[in-house]
Amino acid sequence: MEASTGLYWLLVAGGAIAVAWVARRRGWPAPLLLVLAGLVVSPLVPSIKLEPELILYVFLPPLLYSAALESSYLSLRENKRAIGMLSIGLVLFTTLVVGGVVHLLLPDLPLAAAFALGAIIAPPDAVAAVAVGRRLGLPRRPLTILIGESLFNDATALTVYRVAIGAVVGHGISLIEGVGEFLYTAVGGVLIGLAVALASGWLLGRTRDALVENTVMLLIPFATYLGAESVHASGVIAVVIVGLYLGYRMHRTGAGTRVLLSSVWKVVDFMLESIVFALIGLQLVPVLSGLAGRSPWEVAGYVLAIFAVTVLARFVWVFPSAYLPLLWLKSAPRPPWQHVVIVGWAGMRGVVSLAAAFAIPEGFPERDLLLFLTFSTVILTLLVQGLTFPTLIRKLRVSSEREEYEDNLSEAAAQQAAVEAGLARLEEVLREEPGDQIHGEVIDMLRQKSERRALTAWERLGGGTGQGGAETPSRLYRRLRREMLAAEREVLVRLRDERRLDDEVLRRVTAELDFEEAILER
Template identity: 45%
Template structure:
């Protein structure tokens, strides 16, 4: 009972924190981390010690899965080269850089342990990067690159962490062992992900009940990660591959009702889990400080050195990769030279999150020979990096993006493309309607033709800007008033006993669906 009470308190606090962030126009991850830091010292507030398995197996998979579902596979494939440079190359470069700096500052600590912490600190957080990037309206290509990086970098980091941790505890790790570990983790994760996509895609295709589709969708990330971990493959990679494949095929795997419900359920799940993880990060401060038993000077010096290395490594890697690789003809062909502002904003978007702390808590207790090392200092470094990057870089990223004046995506071009495709779709719909016109009464066919014309006109109206009210906007405004009047009549009939509750619920459901469509069209 006490555990359930704490979960409710955490979720309620995370919800209130997110609401406060929206009210103040701030980024929710930053507000929730700061709220957790403050609440961790409030007497009587529930205390929780983060469990690495809970994060890596219970929280991370669903967040990665929903992010992969919403990722455009064509855009991901088009930007695969920069994504891999960041998700693989940058993670390895950052991990080695931090490992070397730590080993120079703490020569008594084996390099393998320092490298393991480097792997922990290297990957930016999947939740923070995409939440911040979308919130401040970065260009679509930048968001795609950051999303792709955040989907794959955890797999790279965790594989490197596993190899370094094995070496730290005295296991023989040579080229052959590393190769086998990488093949088993990455290759096995991809294989499990592909099999998961095939299996669950087959099941989704044959389910007609939206509730069952929802239940299956919630089970998929956990089922995939459990299978992957059972064979010591990368659960992160497996979840991402499954999510990308199913998300790309979702329009033909689920009915319209299922897609609407699944989208709504995952939005709620993501909102609650994202709020929970950032709040939990802040709440860890008392435990981190309590276990820390190092001289203050050493703590400050090592923390500053690690933060500086982490910050510089991202830029030191980004600029050569962005510009020097264009000297290679196969890379240069078909790519345009990007202004310096693009690598600058991508470099600034290096916020770390809960995965960093969870992996740090999984560091070995002792190293080879049973020797101890300052493990508590390493956990503090992970915590400090999360808070510093989230609060520092996350809070200033909107300002940096504004100062750099990144050109936004052209809404006119988007609307023009949409209108062109809508016209083709309307033509296909009319042709199909002409084929079936003899199977329905003429008034029904005429009504359907008018509906197709209205959708085509609405698409072209969006090109006219927002200086005046379009006919479709006028229609939406008036129809909204009519829906409100209809609701009042049904509600009064239920209150006076003329209709049962079930009739009211059905009528409200129909009116709610129509209103949601009106709001969707009005927000385009």
Template identity: 45%
Template structure:
């Protein structure tokens, strides 16, 4: 029974991913290898990947989660570079792979070969981002990889639609591809913006953390389906809506933020684990379709297509990192020049994922004329080779390359400095708010005065705590607080939160620093508001 098999895969994937985390092993690589080995066991078959499961169930929440964690400000500051990676590179890869596949696989027509190119064009930066975070890659590189992974699926899947339509005989004219791309981009953006704005309003109006989180859980599926129904890009729609929600998340209650964070981190872990194990388990299904096909032809085509995917990315990333700087003075003045080592890390982080396999399995068996789809078994096999090949090659070597090239950032220390400076301003805002309240109440009571004194001492301790991590002495920091007056402390927390948001809006701290600071305030408010 397929449903029982998928449930078993889901359970096993989570267990294996948990073991990988326990021993600090790359989860995606461990799961893919485990799937490949399991596929060799007699009797382990019939767990074929269903395209709709990936495109409509797995992909939307993963995009949503990534969009919520992304910084709109950082993405906007890197629009040019992310656009070259997320739009330009998939299109170039589509044509390059299409040409190579057309000349190495006799059964493929040019349209079918371009379909293969679009299928293997979008990298899945999940595993690359996981490695990068663990090894401390600079935030600039992480922003580029994250921005690329958010939007490259939209470009590749739209190119896939166009090439597939030509391959099966539904393309009408040369204007069709242009119209398809325009409709996908505009339709997806409009649907995402309207849906994202509406969800923000509804969640604010409800003011119920449980229901707000529930709406957030179903939103990506609804938005993706709605965009696809109007022939827009479901990927773009989900990403745009998630960015809007993430940017305005400061308006939500502390309970909603804490709950959303826990829910989405868990769901992301489960879905990613499930997807990577599914990749490895496709080996028996892929091999079963190759009966009667020359092994020599497959070997040559596999090597050629895999090499093309890797080389095109390296050439494109290096060219687009340095050529525009030579041609544009504005770019030289406004963008920091990357090092060759940093560029190579981005170029080498081109691992493909489950979306490519889903697109390959979604290729129909026949064309409109009833003839078999040209070279479909080879297309599916080559996709599998590229996905598994890049995951293993890049995944196994990327940590070593990062260490050898010593591409590490000082973001953690800089974040600590920025947060400490922002915390000082937030503490000043909280102290001012406390003074306003005490002056308005004209509190002569000893109890009120003692409570205010304790809160002032606590406020000073919070201000100094951030600097303590940077080497402040105990004499400067002073003793910790005793107790707190709940109502006054909640007012002070509101002032601190507003100050942090103002610092982010003014560009003095980034979104990651803001989230870290807000999480501390949210946890404290949750403790005070337990009843």
């Protein structure tokens, strides 16, 4: 890579981080501000073409992996029907509807090419919607559904995209072969993901070095994605499986590893997401350059028609898929219509769609037009839906206040149970060890510390060796406190597994234990 190219990428990264910083200070949605900034500066700077390999092999794996690590496997499993209807059913439905409309607008375009555009546009990117939803207190279930959809829909869309592209460029396959390829990529991705997950869990369970473990964690998504794609399986599914597995078993790693892991991935997510959304806006000039000689009004008509169909198709699918299954699933919860509207409007497209469009081979029918239609759809969904998303949440009066109260209540109860387990473990140690090794003031400190933390949780609802080889008080305190922390963490994980504690609350509570344990280790 030439020095000038490297400098340009450095300036892009620096500018994106600066814009994201301004958005954070002002409380604005950073993805939308980054896209707008990219659109504004695109005509003023040298054009930078988005390389599909850069997105699919460098940006996508760590972003998917990080989102999976932070997701709740149990919550995703509880909402698997809704997530599956969106990540598989809606992607296929959008592909067919958009592809059919494109074929009507451009009758000379092969039908398979029209379906390729439908597959490119089909998968939404929930980053912007989730960021806004969390900031405005969107309830957990619609957030979980949006996150789950974004984790798995890329795999469906990219598989259909490959089949459609192959049909156009001359090595087309039958419907049965297409279904077989879809099943192979999905099952292959799951199997490879599980294999890497088990191997990674075994390795991380024996390393016991926070720096080494986090370095391995950084390499896992890239190795998993490359391994799956090398055998034509779904790298997206494989990475998500690994992330969900390791996130679910994260309590088995050391406290220092978890504390460092949280900071590392926050930095990685912030940097990669900032660059990705800035890159979307910066594609304005490269995309427009391929439209020379076309009527602006004609192209604008195509853009508006596809945008409207894309938005409408999501609503047409979301409402029936949310309520029709209740006719035979009597015990299934009935989602509030406000939640369904929010999920229906949260259809912002992202960089994966652009990467797939740029990956269309040269000489493909109407390649430049398809690229522009993809770009315009991504921009319009981000700006129109993204900018109105906060207003929609406020107008529908959707709030997570009740959930927050229940979270605080369950946290306080879990803290109380954990403290009781820790104190019980302390009493066991006191019975096992000779009395002359136990310092009374240390025992009192330990008891007071546990009781104080439990009291704090309830209040949230209202708003070496010493002489003779004996342990020093500080070392004794650290050893006994670690025993108590281990017992408390075991109770918290058990409550999570029994679904009496949500994963998000578990992470919040165990983070306090991890920080304390990290301090003890120092």
